[in-house]
Amino acid sequence: MNTKLLIIDIATTLFQQKGYLGVGLNEILKACNISKGSLYHHFPKGKEELLIACLQSMNEEVTTDIEEIFKQYQTTQEATQAMIGKLVEDFEREDTIAGYTFSSIVSEMASLSEPVRNACSLLYTKIQGIYSNKLVAEGFSKETANSIALMITASIEGGLMLCLTQKSSNPLKIISHVLPNLFKE
Amino acid sequence: MNTKLLIIDIATTLFQQKGYLGVGLNEILKACNISKGSLYHHFPKGKEELLIACLQSMNEEVTTDIEEIFKQYQTTQEATQAMIGKLVEDFEREDTIAGYTFSSIVSEMASLSEPVRNACSLLYTKIQGIYSNKLVAEGFSKETANSIALMITASIEGGLMLCLTQKSSNPLKIISHVLPNLFKE
């Protein structure tokens, strides 16, 4: 069972960094130091099954990660900014995207594979739910909270894209600064 | 010269829909009804050269497109909403993304090819410039205008991503509705 988790762990990172099509099976095998037989033992349906497992794994990790941050701070504003701050740190340290995003996977696979599209959809929904709940707890109407939560998700996702193209964490920083202006009924 | 433009035209659409790695040369050739020799005659350096040509072509098309919309409407708010409205229409009609975005290409290629990353960066910068200029003309300070322009770009980019995963134009609609709340000094 350990091997399976190892595969998921490493493959998740690779998929996030290079996208689904950008990572070959052999690359994954080498990174994990396992053989093809082992991989296909744990994921008989192959690469796509592995991807979905990775997405589910990300789902749990990202969710608990964000939830923890959101428990630590009282207001959504503080929590959001702390969260983006963490993203900025990660980006500046590793110079690549390692969390909270799967745009590459979405844009590659959304039109190709329904199961993958669905897994991504679940992930976004869950994250938005965290934002939304906190906003409702602060007194926002459910509808407004959902709208703002969507804006947070979208702008972070797009912001990461801009950071990638500009090789700079500036876009996320600006977003972190501007976003709170939306937190009004 | 006609063939070259044809190739760029068709390849641009394919790249937008499926990403760089998602489109094979043979697929492009078939879609254009041309031969490999012809393609490599116009793009001696191969696929990546073609991609960059496509990005430049998108640059011009998208830029003039947005500029026209922004001339038609007096306020940035109206213009932005009209622009997003057009995106929504496109998405609902074709059920795929056809303009104003190249996230798939960015996320796939940003870390792999400097020239491509640069072409993408130019594109984003140019689009943001249009937003920013209009905002400055409305009286915003340059810094605020840049921040808001960045937020527009990021949220639209992320919004398209959400539309793709949810197979719905709702995210963009909500963004169009919420975005104007940012238009304050």
Added chain:
DNA sequence: TCCTCCATACCAACCAGTCTGTTTTGTAGT
């Protein structure tokens, strides 16, 4: 003896890119 787990050899399909040869086209000479 099974069954889980892993390793390896192998496969057809496809990839981007090269090479050679043919057609088309523009141009200069008479």
Added chain:
DNA sequence: ACTACAAAACAGACTGGTTGGTATGGAGGA
């Protein structure tokens, strides 16, 4: 206006490498 010729444009076969996926067999514990 007709020919001659070179360059541009195109066609298609071919290559080496890689892709995801399969089939077979072995090691080790229950």
